[in-house]
Every structure is written in structure tokens, then in C-alpha cells.
Amino acid sequence: MVRRSFRQMLLLATMAILGSTPGLLPAAEKAELRGALPHEVPAWFKKSFLILPEDVTEAARDGKRLMIYFGQEGCPYCAELMNNNFSQAPIVEYTRRHFEAIDLNLWGSREVTDLSGKTMQEKELAAKLKVWFTPTLLFFNEEGEQVLRINGYYPPHQFLTALKYVGEKQEKRMTFKEYLAKESPPPAKGSLHVQPFFAPPPHDLTRIAAGKPLAVFFEQKDCAGCDRLHEMVLKEDATKELLKRFHVVQLDRWSDMPVITPAGRKTTARAWADSLNVAYVPTAVLFDGGKEVIQIEAMLKGFHVQSVLDYVASGAYKTQTSLQRYIQARADHLREQGVVVDIWN
Numbered sequence: 001m002v003r004r005s006f007r008q009m010l011l012l013a014t015m016a017i018l019g020s021t022p023g024l025l026p027a028a029e030k031a032e033l034r035g036a037l038p039h040e041v042p043a044w045f046k047k048s049f050l051i052l053p054e055d056v057t058e059a060a061r062d063g064k065r066l067m068i069y070f071g072q073e074g075c076p077y078c079a080e081l082m083n084n085n086f087s088q089a090p091i092v093e094y095t096r097r098h099f100e101a102i103d104l105n106l107w108g109s110r111e112v113t114d115l116s117g118k119t120m121q122e123k124e125l126a127a128k129l130k131v132w133f134t135p136t137l138l139f140f141n142e143e144g145e146q147v148l149r150i151n152g153y154y155p156p157h158q159f160l161t162a163l164k165y166v167g168e169k170q171e172k173r174m175t176f177k178e179y180l181a182k183e184s185p186p187p188a189k190g191s192l193h194v195q196p197f198f199a200p201p202p203h204d205l206t207r208i209a210a211g212k213p214l215a216v217f218f219e220q221k222d223c224a225g226c227d228r229l230h231e232m233v234l235k236e237d238a239t240k241e242l243l244k245r246f247h248v249v250q251l252d253r254w255s256d257m258p259v260i261t262p263a264g265r266k267t268t269a270r271a272w273a274d275s276l277n278v279a280y281v282p283t284a285v286l287f288d289g290g291k292e293v294i295q296i297e298a299m300l301k302g303f304h305v306q307s308v309l310d311y312v313a314s315g316a317y318k319t320q321t322s323l324q325r326y327i328q329a330r331a332d333h334l335r336e337q338g339v340v341v342d343i344w345n
Contacts, residue, residue, distance in 0.1 A: 030335040035303075035344025036074035039082040041103045042092070045069075048102045050112040053144060059100040060142040065166060067099040070126055070136040072106040072324070076344040077153035077299070078135045085156050094160065098167035099139075106134055106324060115144045132294065132323040139166040147171040152298025155225075158184070158280070177279035190221035193230040197243050198250040204260040206290075208247040213312050214262060214287040215246040218253040218269075218278045225299065226282045233302045242306055245313040246286075253281050262290035286312045293317055303331075303343050 048055055052066070059066045071078040085091050095101060104112065108122030120128070129138070132151065139148040148166050150159075158180070165171070165179045174182070198217075208214055219226045233239055251257065251269040260266055267275070276285055276295070284296040286308070293312050296305060307327045311317050320326045331341045 031340045034342040037076045037079035039079035045101045056144045066140040067101045068138045069103045070131045075134045205262045212247045215248045216285045217250045219282045242309040
């Protein structure tokens with residue numbers, strides 16, 4: 001068997017996507033990188049000594065809870081959170097009233113004492129917590145227990161719903177997915193989008209567990225995020241090419257359609273989504289060898305969706321544990337081949 005390095009594997013995967021093998025450009029002649037939007041963390045975020053147990057205690061003393069934000073420079077989703085969500089008075093007022101907010105850098109070297117009392121650098125804590133997307137927001141109660149995690153960017157109305165779930169201590173009454181469904185109930189009309197690459201029912205997913213990787217798209221009717229996914233992301237040729245490497249299934253997140261999971265459990269689409277903690281639609285859950293690898297949730301655009309699909313389809317996740325480093329390497333390889341990369345497209 002020929003063993004390939006991660007760089008070789010990534011280059012071959014990229015060539016397959018593009019359908020050609022042009023020569024690499026010198027570093028100075030790389031194609032343009034677009035969409036790396038500037039942003040600043042609001043001045044009202046706490047100037048913390050990054051001793052998180054103390055931050056939890058201080059927040060509780062003031063009748064608040066701790067919110068930790070992981071971001072990175074040039075991240076367009078972080079910019080959207082800071083420039084859009086945190087520019088709206090209702091969100092800012094609610095956040096400041098109910099939370100102490102702390103920002104951490106996904107790649108940072110500042111020392112942080114985590115909630116177990118161990119000291120490490122920001123980037124080490126991010127790796128420990130398996131922060132794969134930016135922004136990632138973690139919310140903790142008065143005892144330092146995590147009560148909610150948001151992987152990626154939520155538009156303002158859904159973000160405010162998440163803040164209220166934690167701020168009003170709703171985790172004592174229901175799960176976040178139940179609360180989100182209660183505040184934004186699933187519609188009773190409309191229809192799901194149709195795509196030729198979606199496998200038709202019945203869905204016995206044990207039969208493909210050992211073959212191609214599996215991509216399961218949980219969606220719902222009359223869903224603006226689903227519309228955006230189909231109209232902007234799934235129509236792109238690069239996305240379609242990558243999905244050819246998957247067995248692709250679409251499920252209505254709220255339906256009682258029978259499903260046999262890759263693990264062989266007989267269930268329904270709704271019950272399976274519940275067991276996978278699918279709170280946001282659309283969400284794509286990617287499996288390989290019958291095991292879940294990663295979920296694509298929140299608002300993501302074309303380049304990042306394609307990068308996550310490539311990360312799983314190429315098998316790179318087995319050797320490269322940092323999704324963000326993989327995305328950066330993939331962007332560099334595309335640009336070296338003269339392809340303009342727009343990370344906000």
C-alpha cells in the first residue's frame with residue numbers, strides 16, 4: 001500500500017475537485033483570498049485574568065453566567081457575530097445584563113486556567129474542548145457546568161433565543177432543541193427542497209456503513225436557512241463534486257419517517273435527530289465507517305461546507321485533528337493553483 005503524507009493527500013483531493021492538475025504558482029503569485037472580514041471584540045467584554053473558576057464565581061456573585069467566545073483573526077463568521085449581532089441593542093443589552101463575556105483566541109498563547117484547575121495556553125484549551133468552528137460559544141452555570149455550546153454563527157433572532165435559554169435558566173426545564181422548537185415551532189406547511197443526489201427512502205443506513213462516507217442533511221419545511229443552503233451552497237459545482245463521494249440522505253427533522261441508523265438501530269427521523277442533539281436546521285451530520293465524524297450546523301457558506309466535506313471524504317480527519325488547520329491548508333493549495341478563494345461566498 002502506498003502511504004501518502006497529509007499534504008500529498010490534500011493536494012490530490014483538491015486536484016480531483018478541480019478536475020485538472022495545473023502547475024503550482026510561486027507563493028508570491030498566489031491567487032487572491034477574499035472574505036477575511038475584520039472585526040473587534042466589544043469593549044464591554046470582561047478584561048479577565050483567564051482564571052475561569054474565578055470568572056464563574058464572580059459572574060454568579062453578580063447574578064450572571066459565564067460566556068466564553070472562541071474566535072480567530074479574519075474569520076468572517078466571527079465578524080458577522082461581532083459586527084451584526086453585537087451591534088443590535090436588544091442583543092447587547094441582554095448579553096451584558098445576564099453574562100460575563102470572555103474572548104479567547106483559537107490560536108492564542110495566553111495562559112488560561114480551565115474549570116478543572118489546569119493551566120494551559122488558549123490554543124491548548126481549544127484543542128482540549130474540540131473547538132472545530134469559529135465562532136464557538138460556551139455557556140456555563142453558577143457551578144461551572146456547561147449548559148450550552150454553539151458551534152458556529154447563529155443569525156440574530158436565533159442567537160438571542162440561545163442567550164435567553166441560558167439567561168433564563170431554561171436548561172432546568174428542557175433541552176435547547178426543545179426550547180428552540182418552542183420559540184420557533186416547525187411549520188406545518190411547505191415542502192423540502194429536492195436534489196438529485198439525495199437517496200430515496202426507505203433508509204437502511206447499515207448497508208452503506210462500510211462503503212462511502214454518509215452525509216445526512218436534517219432540514220425542515222419553510223426554513224430560511226435551508227433555502228440558503230440549497231440556493232447558495234448545494235447548487236455549486238464544487239459542492240456537487242464532493243457530494244459524489246458520499247451517500248447523501250435528506251431527512252425532515254420533525255418527521256416520523258422510519259430510519260435504520262448506521263449502528264443498526266430502528267428509529268424515526270425525529271427521534272434520531274433528538275439523539276444526535278440536532279437543535280438547528282439545517283444540520284448535516286457526516287459519518288464514516290458507520291461512526292459520526294462531525295456535524296455542520298449554524299450558518300455556513302460554500303467554501304467552509306466544501307472544506308468539511310473534503311475533510312471527511314479524503315479521510316484527512318484521521319491524521320489532521322484540527323479542522324481549521326485543514327481548511328487553511330486547503331485554501332493555500334487552491335490559491336497556489338491560481339484559484340481565487342472566497343471564504344465568505
